[in-house]
Amino acid sequence: MRSVRDRGRPLSVARQLLILQLVVFTVMAVVAGILFVLDERREADDATAREVTEIADTFAQFPEVAQGIAASDADGDLQVRAEKVRTSTGVDFVVVMGRDEIRLTHPTREEIGRPYTGHTEPARAGETFTETYTGSLGPSIRAVAPVYDEADDLVGFVSVGVTRTRIWQEFVTGLPTILGVVAAGVAVSAAGAYLIARRFRRQTLGLDARQLRTLYEHHDAVLHSIGEGLLVLDTESPTPRIEVVNDEARRLLDLQRAGPVPFDALPATLRDAVTRHDVRDEIHVTVDRVLLVNSDAVRWDGRTLGTVVTLRDHTELRGVLGELDAVKSLAESLRAQAHESANRLHTIITMVELGRTTEAVAFATDELAMSQALIDRLTSSVREPALVALLLGKTADASDRGVELTITEDTALESTPPMSTRDLVTLVGNLVDNAIDAARTSEEQWVEVGIRQDESTMIIEVADSGPGMSAETLARATTRGYSTKSDHHGLGLALVNGLVGRYRGALRTEPSLGSMVVVEIPLGRAEPGEGA
Structure with missing residues (x-):
């Protein structure tokens, strides 16, 4: 058979x-x-x-x-x-x-x-x-x-x-000599043909012409139809080479639309990951996107032929998660404030029942004045409602976590921000979250946030009582490109660095006030993706 x-x-x-x-x-x-x-x-x-x-x-x-x-x-x-x-x-x-x-x-x-x-x-x-x-x-x-x-x-x-x-x-x-030379030539040619065919068989995986044609047609159709970015790399050669790259990968990585792609054209944060065979759901941040990366080895007859890398765009998902986290943080703050307000209300009622009405009125007005003063100051000086809500929510959240968060007196944002509301919330939210996490490792546990504008720049300063970061540490944190944390805050400064790059801004640290991270975004709004 x-x-x-x-x-x-x-x-x-x-x-x-x-x-x-x-x-x-x-x-x-x-x-x-x-x-x-x-x-x-x-x-x-x-x-x-x-x-x-x-x-x-x-x-x-x-x-x-x-x-x-x-x-x-x-x-x-x-x-x-x-x-x-x-x-x-x-x-x-x-x-x-x-x-x-x-x-x-x-x-x-x-x-x-x-x-x-x-x-x-x-x-x-x-x-x-x-x-x-x-x-x-x-x-x-x-x-x-x-x-x-x-x-x-x-x-x-x-x-x-x-x-x-x-x-x-x-x-x-003399004919035997001539025939011997001819026979030797045929034998040498046959041996060479066999070696060439053997090598060609390894390269074509033993497939016939119809199978190769079908494989190419399916390969081409799949490459153009799948919704994930796909890279096939030859990682066994001394210098890795990109053998296959589909349209979605070119879009996600902002590569040239046609022609071969050199390995150096990949973002620096991805070059190490794509050459490994054991990457699973690893998050990488490029200038414009948040990508979920997986890679697997391609093997045939026990030999490793290369690596297949898939890329999923999680940019929108991460943005939604950031907004959801901001909403959850605000809801938690409101719940905590509701609980605190209930305690204060019980205190006032008890003081009235005890006939201490003067003290009850003074207690109520003092508490109301303190919270209302911050709200009034932010709403009058910061014209972006989402940013006001974020700062108020982060203030309450920090208080619940035992960290004193203050908004500097010079905080003001009177003109239209140079970035979208979503990006602004993501930028400030990640900076504040990282500062709160750092402050909780110190004894004093405080965070100070300042947002202001001059003639050409929006400046965001976030200081904390944490151990601080050197310029080298900040560079590693922003270019590492992935995080081992389970939630999206694990992206931290990598997300911040990506947003700053998109809007042609600058990110640096300053040693004053314990630890301070400063972001400068030029005014005159740039469309996302225009930044370097």
Whole structure:
């Protein structure tokens, strides 16, 4: 059953490549072998032609040859000389003839005295030439040279030749070497093709062309349709490379809309996380967004091929949670104030029942004056109602937590803030929350908040009695990009730093008054995302 399925399954791309390479290499090797054989045969013919030409020229210059032709070789010495030259040089025939082209010598004695079969016209003109001609011994390559006597008169000709049969036999003896070279070339090519196909199979995961096409189509459709940001990285190379990035990831990370993305283009807070394989719901803060990051290793056949990173946009959710927390804080403050007001009301009623009405009126008016004075001051100097509510709520919340929170007398925000109400609440709320948390670790436990404007800048100063932060500590806290705290306040200064960057502001610490964080936002409202 398995063999039947295998026969019906399309060949993988790697196997198709292997077969095609083997076919191409084999054809090329065979063609090269044939061309080599033909070239060797031509070289053998040329070498034979040169050899017989030299022998014919040399033999024709012997004086005995001209004398023998003139005497018609009556004593047979010319035949002996010709045979001796033939056997010593390895040619097939040395034929001497007169001007009448009658053979005076020949390897076959029956041919002596018969007419020469071949051409002599160029030799009559004094030129030694070669030709391929079929004579009494069969097809041969022969050279014909003129013979002159002492008076320089043409007396005859010498023809020296080698038959095609002998040339072929000598050529066949060298064929095993040629075939061995061709076979070795095919073997080396086959080994190279196998290694290339093996590597290609690992790279294509053994998939066939249809599967690769389907995989690409699905991959492309999924990349453009999923609502999460997706990054696929090659983390096994010395320098991590981003292999795949979808449209949502480009939007969330503010990357270029097309083309490859270099690893350095990722926000600094993400570069460490995306190269790890064990990130789970880790919160990262970029300049514009709050992202939830997960990463997993991609493995195949026990090998780690890279890392898949998913990004979820939690910016809106974190903003809503911040507002919800502000509302909850305000509700808790109102509940605490209601409880405190009930206690004060019981106190006033008891004092009236005891007949201490003057003291009861004084107690009630003093308490009302203290709380109303803060409300009146903030509502008259700060024109943003949400910020007023936030500061009042944080004051009550701090009091409940045992921290004395004061609003500086110079707090004033008379013009429109240079940021949206939501961002302003998030910015001030996180600064105050961090200050309250820090103050609770000290003995005095106080927080002081001041918000003011000059001609070009909105300045927010939050001081506390905590241990304080150096510039290096602040830099680590704002660029770390994630938090281990379970609620959104764990983002703390990272969120503040992101908002400050969006509005082209500055964030710093000052050593005065224990610990102080100062935020400066230029006036002239910038749209979110325009900041560096």
